[in-house]
Structures are given as structure tokens and as C-alpha cells.
Amino acid sequence: MRIKSQRDFWSGLMFLIVGVAFAVGSLDYSFGTSARPGPGYFPFGLGVLQALLGGVVLFKSLTIETEGGDPIGAVAWKPLLVIVAAIAVFGFLLPRLGMVLTLPVLVCMASLAGDEFHWKDALISSVVLTVGSWIIFIWGLRLTIPTWPPFLQP
Template identity: 50%
Template sequence: MQIKSQKDFFSGLVFMGVGVAFAWGATTYNVGNGARMGPGYFPLMLGILLAIIGSVITFKATAVETVGGDKIGKWAWKPLFFILAANFTFGILLGGLPSLGVPAMGLIVGIYALTFISSLAGNEFKARDVFILATVLAIGSYVAFVWALKLQFPVWPSFISG
């Protein structure tokens, strides 16, 4: 077997790995059937579908010739760092970190931090555009999760909301 497209081959392997992990994790829940779906039905089907797509991509990478072999380039460390840092920061700000004495700052502060930190991953940064995006995301998230779905989690920092 000869790999003809490195990018497709390894992305297919990642799809298969994530799909198998989701499907395997879903089996710990009640799956049910098509007529009466349990909480594990959707992640199981999604994991199976993702694994199938990954296997098709991996097969295509070994069967279809590409120009130059689609070599894998260097790792993009800056975007990887800022995207991961933004997600970790959002999680910590949303729920707090009691073991370190960090209080929950709520959804709105978390979304602003997430947006500003993740925008540093790009090549250009315009504070006004990022602020507008963060505001739209914060309003949309509040409407979708708090107002429409009635989810219960802190929206504002505890020293503001009491």
C-alpha cells in the first residue's frame, strides 16, 4: 500500500479515531432503537458515520494519485495554542475553578474572553471587529441557551448577579 496523499490519509485516520471513540463512548448509554431513541443513539450513529467517512477518505488517499503527494506541512503552533487557550479559558470562566479560588464569571464574560483570545490565532487583529463579533455571539448565546432553552448556568459574574 502506497500513500498518495498524506493530508487525506492522516485526516481520514483522525476521523476514524474520533468516530470510533464516539461510538464506543455512546455504548455506555441506553441506545434504544430508531423508533424510541435513547441518549446514546445519536452519538453512536454520528460516530459510526464519522468512522465510515474517515475510512473512505483514507482509502481514497491510497488509491487516487495527487500532484506532489499532498505532503503534510509544518504545525501551525500559534493558532493551535490560541484556540486551545481560548477554550480552556472559556471553560474556567464559565464554571470557575474552586480549587484555585477562581470564581465563576459567567457566560457573557466567558464568550468575550473566548472571542478575543481565539482572534489572536489569526494574522490580523481588529479590536472593533472582534468586539462586535463577541457582542453578537454573547447576545445570540444568551437568547439560545438561557432564554429559549432555559439552561441553568451563570450568565454574569457572581459579584454582579448576587
């Protein structure tokens, strides 16, 4: 069997492996019911869905011919490292600074991964995403995410 699209083959394989890993990893958690899903319900469903998507993309890469074999280009190291660093910094700062101060740091750091960075755009995105996250996670879902730093709590 010949690979007809390298890009689709490797991305499909990656999706398939990560999806199966998440589905298998979620088996240690309780599923609950459809009316009251447990902590394993959502990751298992997403893992299976991602694995199915990966399987479809993988199948497509082996059956549908693309011009020139659609080769994989060079790895974009700068965006990859900046995004991974931004997520790590977010995980480190969230319990220390709270969501309201940590989300703008995340957005501004992640904005640096692109070729065109403008402070105005990053700050507008930070405000919109912070307000939206507060509405969804704190007000709507009532999650216990620290909103403000501990030293500003009453």
C-alpha cells in the same frame, strides 16, 4: 498499497479514530428513543458519522492520485496552542463569570490565533455570538448555563 495523498491519509485516519472513540465512549450512556433521545444518542450518531467521513477520506487517499503526493506541511503551533488555551480558559471561567462575560473572552483569545487581529472585529463577533448563544441556549433550549457571575445574581 501506496498512500497517494499524505494529507488526506492522516486527516482521514484522525477522523476515523476520534469518531470511533466518541461512538464507543457514548455506549456507557443511555440512548433513549428517537422521540426522546438520551445523553448517548447524539454523541454516538456524531461519532459514527465522523468515523464514516474519516473512512471515506482515508479510502480517497489510497485510491485517488494527487500531484506530488500532497505532503503534510509544518504544524502551525501558535494557532493550535492559542485555540486550546482559549477553550481551557472558557471551561475555567464559565462557572465563575457566566456566559455573558466568558464568551467575549473566548472569542477575543481565539481571534489572536489568526494572522490579522482587529479589536473591532473581535468585539463585534463577541457581541453577535454572545447574543446568539443566549437566544439559542438560554431562551430557546432553556439550558441551565450560568448567564452572569454568581456575585451579580439576585
